[in-house]
Amino acid sequence: MGGGFRVLHLVRPFLSFLPEVQSADRKIPFREKVICTVVSLFIFLVCSQLPLYGIHSTTGADPFYWMRVILASNRGTVMELGITPIVTSGLVMQLLAGSKIIEVDNSVREDRALLNGAQKLLGILIAVGEAVAYVL
Incomplete structure (x- = not known):
């Protein structure tokens, strides 16, 4: 990996605000x-x-x-919105990573964390966008 600018680095300032589930330190x-x-x-x-x-329920189709x-x-x-935002964001980020549009090295822990953070952030943005679309 080169030391230049990478798109995933734009997510770094938001990582501290995003929720994260810690790995278990014991066998569950x-x-x-x-x-x-x-x-x-x-x-x-x-x-x-x-x-x-x-919300007023309607009896129409x-x-x-x-x-x-x-x-x-x-x-x-x-x-x-169901599971749409998180599924869509995961799909989009995996497609971007798989097609090498964004540079991700899955063997590097920081890259995995940045990709997961980008998925969460994109999921939040999709949820807000869908919520606005439903209201309008």
Whole structure:
């Protein structure tokens, strides 16, 4: 790797603000993994049924019905955007890295951290963009 400017370095100032899940320092028992998975699914299901304040439900046809099925979202709820932002950002960043548009060396820990940070930041930007598009 050369010492020049790289696009991923633009993400570095934002890394301290982005959430990160730490790696486990011990072996996690299967039972604990199952409990965490069940709790996560429960939170997702609750958010999928929790209506947003100020949204008036309509009885008309939903033009995005099949898109909502594929992207795990529910109309007028907290999970309106579903998993779309994080999946889309991951896909875009992997395509950019795979096609060598952005330079990433997966054997270097810092590059992996910068790529993950860029995925998170792009996911946040996509979520904000989609939220604005839904409101308009």
